[in-house]
Amino acid sequence: MKNITKICCIGAGYVGGPTMAVIANKCPHIQVTVVDLNEARIAAWNDVDTDNIPVYEPGLSEVVAEARGRNLFFSTAVDDAIAEADMIFISVNTPTKTYGAGKGMGADLKYIELCARQIARVSMTDKIIVEKSTLPVRTAEAVRDILHNTGKGVKFQVLSNPEFLAEGTAVADLFNPDRVLIGGDSTEEGQEAIQALVDIYNNWIPRERILTTNVWSSELSKLVANAFLAQRISSINSISELCEKTEADVNEVARAIGTDSRIGSKFLKASVGFGGSCFQKDILNLVYISRSFGLQEVADYWEQVIIMNDHQKKRFALNMIKSLYNTISGKKIAFLGWAFKKDTNDTRESAAIYVADELLNEQARIRVYDPKVNSDQIFGDLNYLQTRKPEENASNVKVFEDPYRACENAHAIAILTEWDEFKDYDWQRIYDSMLKPAKVFDGRNLLDADKLRKIGFKVQSIGTTS
Numbered sequence: 001m002k003n004i005t006k007i008c009c010i011g012a013g014y015v016g017g018p019t020m021a022v023i024a025n026k027c028p029h030i031q032v033t034v035v036d037l038n039e040a041r042i043a044a045w046n047d048v049d050t051d052n053i054p055v056y057e058p059g060l061s062e063v064v065a066e067a068r069g070r071n072l073f074f075s076t077a078v079d080d081a082i083a084e085a086d087m088i089f090i091s092v093n094t095p096t097k098t099y100g101a102g103k104g105m106g107a108d109l110k111y112i113e114l115c116a117r118q119i120a121r122v123s124m125t126d127k128i129i130v131e132k133s134t135l136p137v138r139t140a141e142a143v144r145d146i147l148h149n150t151g152k153g154v155k156f157q158v159l160s161n162p163e164f165l166a167e168g169t170a171v172a173d174l175f176n177p178d179r180v181l182i183g184g185d186s187t188e189e190g191q192e193a194i195q196a197l198v199d200i201y202n203n204w205i206p207r208e209r210i211l212t213t214n215v216w217s218s219e220l221s222k223l224v225a226n227a228f229l230a231q232r233i234s235s236i237n238s239i240s241e242l243c244e245k246t247e248a249d250v251n252e253v254a255r256a257i258g259t260d261s262r263i264g265s266k267f268l269k270a271s272v273g274f275g276g277s278c279f280q281k282d283i284l285n286l287v288y289i290s291r292s293f294g295l296q297e298v299a300d301y302w303e304q305v306i307i308m309n310d311h312q313k314k315r316f317a318l319n320m321i322k323s324l325y326n327t328i329s330g331k332k333i334a335f336l337g338w339a340f341k342k343d344t345n346d347t348r349e350s351a352a353i354y355v356a357d358e359l360l361n362e363q364a365r366i367r368v369y370d371p372k373v374n375s376d377q378i379f380g381d382l383n384y385l386q387t388r389k390p391e392e393n394a395s396n397v398k399v400f401e402d403p404y405r406a407c408e409n410a411h412a413i414a415i416l417t418e419w420d421e422f423k424d425y426d427w428q429r430i431y432d433s434m435l436k437p438a439k440v441f442d443g444r445n446l447l448d449a450d451k452l453r454k455i456g457f458k459v460q461s462i463g464t465t466s
């Protein structure tokens, strides 16, 4: 296998952009071209001011600024980049299917298949194809089938190299990952392809943190990693409800169990429910695959993680309604935070969307402030649900650029994202501007409840009555 000098990545999204920026940054000897069909997205990646790139991640604009134009390029010329590359990463979206067989459960692989067909059509030289997207186990079989039947004599090796970065910490995760996973064939050509990708990561990641497996283990491990992580959140969230009935405190319980090194302290933070583009989609996919193999108990086991998460989001909204005297029609509720977690502008599957939807059903008036999410995105998220007409969302939801204005004359505030800046607000000023009793529903257990109570707020947190 010849040295890799040119990489192409199909898909300039939350994964393709940051991952390739870091590879280009760490491997100045490799030319990396990220391509996408979305012209606006590529234009934003090429914006002269790197603060305007389409993905907000701490540290990312600096990484892009260093490599862009040197050995990192963003382009819509997909065919050209494929034709030139020795190695092609497929990093397109693999959303939950919204139609046909597997609707609402299985992964929609149409974008993956389109990529495979495009690569097959354009390629005139041998290439290594890397599955970077999260895919159902055995997808590589279909990709191979398409690539190996071009009749042009071009040879392809298909590797699985799932991405484990978390949004909000993408750059740190990519610079210093717990591990990199590469799955490939056991044949000599397969092993050579694995080695070529190992060599790229080994430019900055110690060899012992680069794991190699067969393709199927690698594909499946990605779904399983997300299922285990999400399961911990649903587990602690289930306990949060029990804590609210028993005067136990979920934060104390999490600390008490997390200090057992077999359990570990991470991912035990009770919340309004997990969001993000991955957890729900990947677990639904795992459930769907298990069912398709007739593994009913396995499927039901993992599905419970989603059921508990939906319950947690709904429970948060219903608690708010109950505490606001069972009527919120016409009441102003301020939302602090819309993103699915802090330090990202991504709102996919954010708990805020579902809580807002529930409250809007009760005719609440919602006023939103998020430091990184704009109003188009917020209305887009609500309209996508199709619960009510866009005009109704437009008249009942208002988006603010100033958190203090969002809270003025509100009956209640809901904390939906754990942005650090919320902790430092002038909470006395906010209290003074609100209707009384001024209520705070802290869906992230972010704020100092004692401090707020001293000001006069009525505070409800997750999994604690104190």
Ligand SMILES: NC(=O)c1ccc[n+]([C@@H]2O[C@H](COP(=O)([O-])OP(=O)(O)OC[C@H]3O[C@@H](n4cnc5c(N)ncnc54)[C@H](O)[C@@H]3O)[C@@H](O)[C@H]2O)c1
Residues within 6 Å of the ligand: 010, 011, 012, 013, 014, 015, 016, 035, 036, 037, 038, 041, 078, 091, 092, 093, 094, 111, 114, 115, 132, 133, 134, 135, 163, 164, 165, 166, 167, 277, 278
């Ligand atoms: N977002 C994350 O944090 C994360 C982390 C790990 C893995 N993943 C996985 O990575 C994959 C990509 O996720 P994402 O969040 O970057 O998605 P995204 O929607 O942000 O980006 C995907 C991009 O692919 C482009 N695209 C789709 N089909 C194309 C085609 N045929 N040719 C060119 N471009 C095409 C889209 O226009 C889009 O810009 C998914 O499988 C996801 O599950 C995501």
Ligand SMILES: O=c1ccn([C@@H]2O[C@H](COP(=O)(O)OP(=O)(O)O[C@H]3O[C@H](CO)[C@@H](O)[C@H](O)[C@H]3O)[C@@H](O)[C@H]2O)c(=O)[nH]1
Residues within 6 Å of the ligand: 134, 163, 164, 165, 166, 167, 168, 226, 229, 233, 266, 267, 268, 269, 270, 271, 272, 273, 274, 275, 276, 277, 278, 279, 340, 341
């Ligand atoms: O203790 C916790 C930890 C997280 N969350 C919530 O869980 C969601 C997901 O958070 P996180 O996992 O940090 O972010 P993601 O960007 O969704 O990353 C997950 O999904 C990615 C996409 O597959 C994987 O690559 C990552 O390894 C995996 O952590 C967010 O809403 C968080 O607020 C909690 O409620 N409690």
